[in-house]
Amino acid sequence: MAKVRVRGIYATALTKIMLEDGYEIVQATDTILSRFNILHSTEPPDVTIKDDEDIPGGLFIIGRCSDVDRVVSSIVSRIGDVAMVKPPVPLYSIIMGVVKDEGKIEVAPGVEAMLEGSNYFRPGDKLPVTMVNVTGQLRASPYIMPATGYLRIIDSPTVKLSRHIKDPDAKMMLVRVGLSRINQLGGLGVRWRSSAQYLSEDDAAKALDEAIELLNSIRVKISEARDYDVLFEGECITSIIPDAAARGALDDVRNSIVPTVKGHHALKVTMRNTEILDYTEYLLGVLGMRDELSRALSNYAIGNLTMVNVHHVKTNGEHVNLGPGEKVNYSNGVLVIRRDLKPGGVLDGLNVAKEYGDVAYSVIEVGSRHLTHIYTSSDGSFKGAYINVNTPIEVTWDGVIYLDLEVDVVVDRDFNVKVIDEDKLASIPSRRLISEAEAELNSLKGNAVGMVKGYIDMLSRLGLSIHY
Template structure:
């Protein structure tokens, strides 16, 4: 039996063409494709509900995969072999239902001793035991979020205890009207409890929706009896984040190019949010990526510092220009606080010059007083930066701080803690550190060794 007989994927976002081509090659069945993708890859319009969904990560430099655990893992295994991305797996399932014990007024302890935050709209009695559903699973260094509600998730519907009827944002108005009428008639007893129509509900007939609603209702009744503290009462959907560095995106460019004309750097440029301009570059052809990226990196620039587990730290500044293959960005610093690793308090008028070398695996931030005196340099080790009006790189977690007094390596323990998230190619971040004592200036990078 092939994967296509078992595993159904729904794929959306800026990587859809490449990932759909790969998924089909790997033996998955792609369902609910967009009209463009279906035509482009000659896929039959199968509207079956998916076993897992692949969609853009908020940073646009990767994807989120969520669904049945065996399907998520099968897809990630093949993706790892092809594009070798960073992969962060959540430590609990989405909408996992468990029996938990309140540990304070805004937290609950769940399976394995994992502590979840509980939104402030709920009032907990410390020590009390209840049934909770994971609203946001824990990933990386972050706690998850759980609510003292019961949610049971099916293929078309979600039954819950919120007392509201809601709809997926992907259900168009004409289908939403039909489903609303159904919720107010045949499904009324479930709607008064709490009902959410998932995006696949638009393709289901009335009988299928009614059968699933009754099945979920019976399951919800059983879950309401609770269990021992820490017991998983219902498994949730597995969730993972896969992030692509420049090399990984180039691999996806190759996959896309086997289907339609694709300019080098297609996916890196799509992440810049320039829409149909990328389609034009694909059509024209030629190697224009580096020139296009440099052109985009003018004026105001946003630096997307992406953590291996998907957090995005955005830094905004003004591009000074390209100096010897280095993009220089000036950033004004907010007064207050202390410069990380440097130990200097940030005063009014302090600023940073950030040097982003093309082809290197680091970014250099040098901090200055209002009169232009450097007070220290922070070297961030990361994947090869992608230039543009959005500068992208994925943090390798290990950094270096350089002052006149000392030079030190930072965050080695954090790297060791999350090394399992890293691609096979990037298990030794310090191998990518620059030599000497680099400093970022308006004229680019200089080495201040020996001063």
């Protein structure tokens, strides 16, 4: 079975899932070794699972393609149907591409990447490229740079080290081995990956020799390669974007190993110092009372804020912070924040001009499948409302987070209701989330006016003097 390295905020829950499905855990932290009573292995992973640096609360899974697919299936079998993002080609894959106009190269039918050093090539040229970036803007390099479990070939004749290699002796040894073979790389260099820090000098030399042999074998294939042929598979990537239900499932898995409050993983999306979370979970282990302690910690997190971030995460991985907004009130799980709007342009979905003094009051109910923005003018007149359909709203340490489900409802100043972007529902990469969005939309169609008026009355009772 594949070897898996697990890092990040979901490490305990995911390690349990991986072990139950028969994977070998490698390069585990001391905490994981202790919790699961497993032996330390320094073997390089076939798959790494870690936090996604671009998607708040997201999981980034990278490794050998067939193993990545199996690991993803294992995770999804436990957390349910979730949104996922997969690049069209693997990272570090080496592909025979076709140069296009405007500095681009086609690496698969209909898939174009920015070509580094494109000034040296003409449209129609065929050349092998290495995919050096596949998340966001695709980028391809004309250098042949395969990657192995211990190292990557790089496009400059030097030796570099992963920032995760800390041991001075390991650093010196890896640089020494790299420099001893730099002339065999034909103007290229080597970057040692974190797994290399565990190698002996002889094994490091063997690993580099095998990479040089791989490089030469790829070069031999080039003369017979056809358009879009994959000369080296590279590493597949899948980003999983958990919602409240998925994170709740991971909370429960973790709770089967160590005491874990509900909302643990959502809080940790933005939490840097975990002392209060650790202490609360110590109390949970002593007292039980999981529901009560979970609710108290979430209330404390929001109650301690003066400015609130609203992490609006789309199912394609895009992230927008609709804040920070000033906390106006928080009571019984209902949070109100205020944002002063800049004049210019129009209010989304309402086609009403944004003017000087306009304010957006966001009414956020923890656990709700919608979030409502009430827009007012400088004199408190109601200008309209925008109701965002989303997954249940979760509490983070600096605010709230949810997944946007594309479709929205707007209520204009005369309380006419309109559904917008309903056609975008089909783009959501999860049947479960589509069904949940449709159910919430059907509920809102008949209740939107009454709900918005109720929110306006609530804001007025808070002394905000909003009128319609």
